[in-house]
Amino acid sequence: MTRVIGIVSGKGGVGKTTFSINLGIALRNLGRKVVVIDCNVSTPHLAYYLGKENYSVTLNDIFREEVDVKFAPLDCGGVMFIPASEDLKDVINIDILSLRTHITKLCKGEEFDYVILDSAPGLGREALSVLQTCDEIIFITKPTIPTLTDITRVAEVASKMGHSNFHVVLNMVRNKNYELRALQAKNLFKTRILGTIPFDEIVMDSTALGIPIMWHKPDSKVSVSYLNIAANLAGIKYRQVSKLRKFSKRVKKFFGGIKKSATKFRS
Numbered sequence: 001m002t003r004v005i006g007i008v009s010g011k012g013g014v015g016k017t018t019f020s021i022n023l024g025i026a027l028r029n030l031g032r033k034v035v036v037i038d039c040n041v042s043t044p045h046l047a048y049y050l051g052k053e054n055y056s057v058t059l060n061d062i063f064r065e066e067v068d069v070k071f072a073p074l075d076c077g078g079v080m081f082i083p084a085s086e087d088l089k090d091v092i093n094i095d096i097l098s099l100r101t102h103i104t105k106l107c108k109g110e111e112f113d114y115v116i117l118d119s120a121p122g123l124g125r126e127a128l129s130v131l132q133t134c135d136e137i138i139f140i141t142k143p144t145i146p147t148l149t150d151i152t153r154v155a156e157v158a159s160k161m162g163h164s165n166f167h168v169v170l171n172m173v174r175n176k177n178y179e180l181r182a183l184q185a186k187n188l189f190k191t192r193i194l195g196t197i198p199f200d201e202i203v204m205d206s207t208a209l210g211i212p213i214m215w216h217k218p219d220s221k222v223s224v225s226y227l228n229i230a231a232n233l234a235g236i237k238y239r240q241v242s243k244l245r246k247f248s249k250r251v252k253k254f255f256g257g258i259k260k261s262a263t264k265f266r267s
């Protein structure tokens, strides 16, 4: 059965889109079929973070019923994705709350093991559409008190909507005294922490280049964290994961050529 996972946060800029893509790649490395969907239609970033500048189909086309969701996923290095349009005129006259109908249709064929919904932050219409659609929620948060408390507000709304399957990921961890540790966060949320991801500026570099960190630096601590998180989510032991990192290296080699042309294009 397809698992529909919402990548959600209280605050913006905590790393949801970065997480969605790299989780998708990590799950793909584990042999899972994944589609990552940009549900942040007002400020979409998914395609940019994947280094994709030209794409034929967007989530906005699906909302306008111009494209059937089943034919929408685009291939990027083995990870399927559906971008949202960056054209402002495409934000008008779309029914964001129809997301659930389209994702239900997409799941019917059981073509994918995971549908990953990259949400907008907070509790606006876009974020609510993701909460309405997903079966499981991964909250992305920095390990600081204000960011964590914002999540508890979203979690409360999600609970009222009938959700109980929550995971938490602590992102941009610097191990400073003012940060909450994983155990403290676990006690606060009364749910398990799916994983922690260190703060590393190479993530920002990879974002600027349009090459996900899992491809750009597959041996970095951040990439290993993504693999651990994917393994946790899929219920696979870490030792099996380390063998699969070789696959990630091969993909990196393949994308070496693309990296050069992407850098040239953006400069």
Ligand SMILES: Nc1ncnc2c1ncn2[C@@H]1O[C@H](COP(=O)(O)OP(=O)(O)OP(=O)(O)O)[C@@H](O)[C@H]1O
Pocket: 009, 011, 012, 013, 014, 015, 016, 017, 018, 019, 040, 043, 045, 119, 120, 121, 171, 172, 173, 197, 198, 199, 200, 201, 203, 204, 205, 207, 222
């Ligand atoms: N572990 C990390 N270490 C350092 N920088 C990171 C890390 N994870 C994400 N970032 C950076 O943080 C910035 C924001 O990330 P991202 O766009 O994924 O956040 P977001 O939650 O999707 O934002 P929004 O709420 O606006 O959609 C990006 O520049 C990204 O490179």
Ligand SMILES: [Mg+2]
Pocket: 016, 017, 018, 040, 045, 118, 119
């Ligand atoms: Mg985002």
